[in-house]
Amino acid sequence: MPELPEVSRALTALLPGWLPAQRWFAGKDRPVDEVRPAGLTVLAGPDPLLVHAVVEVCQGDRTELYQLLIGRRSGVPEVASAAVLGDGFYEASGDADLTAGLLDRMAAGESAGPLRFSAEPDTTLDPGLRSRPITAEQSNTSLVYGGQYILKLFRKLSPGMNKDLLLHRALQDAGCKHIARVVGSISGELHGEPATMGMLQEFLADAVDGWAMATTSVRDLLAEPDQPAAEAGGDFAGESERLGAAVAEVHADLATALGTEPADSDELDRTVRAMTERLDQVSSVVPELAVHAPALREAFEAVRAHESPIVMQYIHGDLHLGQVLRTVSGWLLLDFEGEPAAPVAERHALRSPLRDVAGMLRSFDYAAHQRLVGQPENADVTRHAMEWARRNRAAFCAGYARAAGPVGDPRAHAGLLRAFELDKAVYEVAYEHANRPDWLSVPLAAIARSTDGSE
Numbered sequence: 058m059p060e061l062p063e064v065s066r067a068l069t070a071l072l073p074g075w076l077p078a079q080r081w082f083a084g085k086d087r088p089v090d091e092v093r094p095a096g097l098t099v100l101a102g103p104d105p106l107l108v109h110a111v112v113e114v115c116q117g118d119r120t121e122l123y124q125l126l127i128g129r130r131s132g133v134p135e136v137a138s139a140a141v142l143g144d145g146f147y148e149a150s151g152d153a154d155l156t157a158g159l160l161d162r163m164a165a166g167e168s169a170g171p172l173r174f175s176a177e178p179d180t181t182l183d184p185g186l187r188s189r190p191i192t193a194e195q196s197n198t199s200l201v202y203g204g205q206y207i208l209k210l211f212r213k214l215s216p217g218m219n220k221d222l223l224l225h226r227a228l229q230d231a232g233c234k235h236i237a238r239v240v241g242s243i244s245g246e247l248h249g250e251p252a253t254m255g256m257l258q259e260f261l262a263d264a265v266d267g268w269a270m271a272t273t274s275v276r277d278l279l280a281e282p283d284q285p286a287a288e289a290g291g292d293f294a295g296e297s298e299r300l301g302a303a304v305a306e307v308h309a310d311l312a313t314a315l316g317t318e319p320a321d322s323d324e325l326d327r328t329v330r331a332m333t334e335r336l337d338q339v340s341s342v343v344p345e346l347a348v349h350a351p352a353l354r355e356a357f358e359a360v361r362a363h364e365s366p367i368v369m370q371y372i373h374g375d376l377h378l379g380q381v382l383r384t385v386s387g388w389l390l391l392d393f394e395g396e397p398a399a400p401v402a403e404r405h406a407l408r409s410p411l412r413d414v415a416g417m418l419r420s421f422d423y424a425a426h427q428r429l430v431g432q433p434e435n436a437d438v439t440r441h442a443m444e445w446a447r448r449n450r451a452a453f454c455a456g457y458a459r460a461a462g463p464v465g466d467p468r469a470h471a472g473l474l475r476a477f478e479l480d481k482a483v484y485e486v487a488y489e490h491a492n493r494p495d496w497l498s499v500p501l502a503a504i505a506r507s508t509d510g511s512e
């Protein structure tokens with residue numbers, strides 16, 4: 058195609074300035090030195106032109122691969138101004154005319170260069186639907202087709218099957234009720250190995266995410282300051298209990314589908330070292346964390362005294378209230394990729410399911426406290442918010458224990474669970490410092506409460 062050298066030159070020149078402003082770009086911590094196109098595939102054109110691009114982004118000693126859809130057309134494209142790259146080119150995931158072809162190709166099972174578009178076995182897809190990008194703050198980019206399907210285009214790419222797709226397929230084969238069905242995928246090649254580029258799932262149009270429900274419940278409680286949490290109109294504890302049971306069932310299905318391993322004798326040592334290393338690394342960037350470092354180290358060291366066997370398995374890896382959807386038939390879990398900043402090998406490592414429990418417990422703390430960010434200190438409001446968090450955290454653990462049985466009861470492993478929660482809070486300190494500095498106080502205050510014994 059005569060256009061490709063021109064696209065290649067434009068990406069090299071324009072992306073270093075454009076990428077750092079994208080929500081999904083994971084390399085905001087340092088400047089982009091160079092962008093090298095690593096694979097360009099024409100999907101439509103020449104006017105309008107649609108090119109699937111894989112680019113290598115070089116930042117110091119780090120090089121990552123990213124996926125983009127590049128468009129160019131005569132006339133003005135109907136995309137957000139932030140999508141415009143320059144020289145007539147734009148990022149085309151918001152151009153419904155151009156992205157319609159992605160679904161059509163999956164429905165037809167087509168290939169284009171190294172890209173393979175497929176429906177899942179025994180699945181017939183409806184082609185011809187228009188797409189719209191969802192507006193949620195995301196690590197990737199998702200397009201909803203006709204209210205029927207949602208296509209996630211993974212932005213940061215790695216060779217091999219993406220963990221989100223791997224776990225969704227395994228859970229689907231295990232008959233898990235708590236996921237959205239996978240109906241198609243897009244794959245390509247990176248460094249000569251197959252790699253996942255996109256995942257198509259059924260779209261649950263009537264679903265509400267857990268974060269929206271939980272924060273509405275907190276708002277209702279704070280609006281009724283004289284009511285105890287249990288009697289407030291928007292009490293969420295019943296949902297928290299059911300969510301706990303759903304998470305336990307997903308863990309059981311993952312264990313059945315992909316197996317478990319007993320932790321070896323060095324596991325506790327590795328766990329303590331990894332948590333301490335993360336603490337040191339984040340403390341060096343966020344001085345407000347450093348004052349809590351001695352107490353955090355002590356909590357991490359206490360893990361060495363853990364006596365009951367630890368079972369390791371595939372887990373969600375970054376579970377929070379924004380990753381769960383309440384549908385008419387119950388709770389669903391989304392986005393099994395793991396922590397966006399973690400290297401792929403770490404995301405695929407088998408872990409204790411208690412880490413997901415800890416992630417969700419942190420999320421209840423966030424939901425309770427996010428309304429207080431930037432507000433003048435008010436002891437009554439804080440007490441009420443903490444009451445909400447305690448009630449819902451307890452309900453979640455009770456639900457988890459109901460489904461997992463006594464051995465899996467998170468409350469029976471209090472020391473390990475506390476360490477995992479504190480480790481997650483350290484991760485959140487780094488996340489908020491890099492992304493939402495106004496929210497830094499939420500994980501920092503939780504660490505302070507846990508380590509000064511006030512909680």
Ligand SMILES: Nc1ncnc2c1ncn2[C@@H]1O[C@H](COP(=O)(O)OP(=O)(O)O)[C@@H](O)[C@H]1O
Binds near residue numbers: 194198259380391
């Ligand atoms: N199957 C689905 N049905 C309805 N909404 C969905 C579905 N999958 C994802 N979403 C919505 O899209 C958002 C982003 O999805 P997610 O998988 O977490 O993407 P990312 O990996 O980019 O963070 C979710 O918070 C949810 O609101």
Ligand SMILES: O=P(O)(O)O[C@H]1O[C@H](CO)[C@@H](O[C@H]2O[C@H](CO)[C@@H](O)[C@H](O)[C@H]2O)[C@H](O)[C@H]1O
Binds near residue numbers: 424
């Ligand atoms: O959803 P992502 O996979 O992109 O996860 C990242 O972003 C989350 C925020 O959007 C972040 O979650 C933190 O904030 C949530 C409230 O917005 C809260 O419910 C979570 O408990 C808290 O960790 C997540 O850590 C980050 O990886």
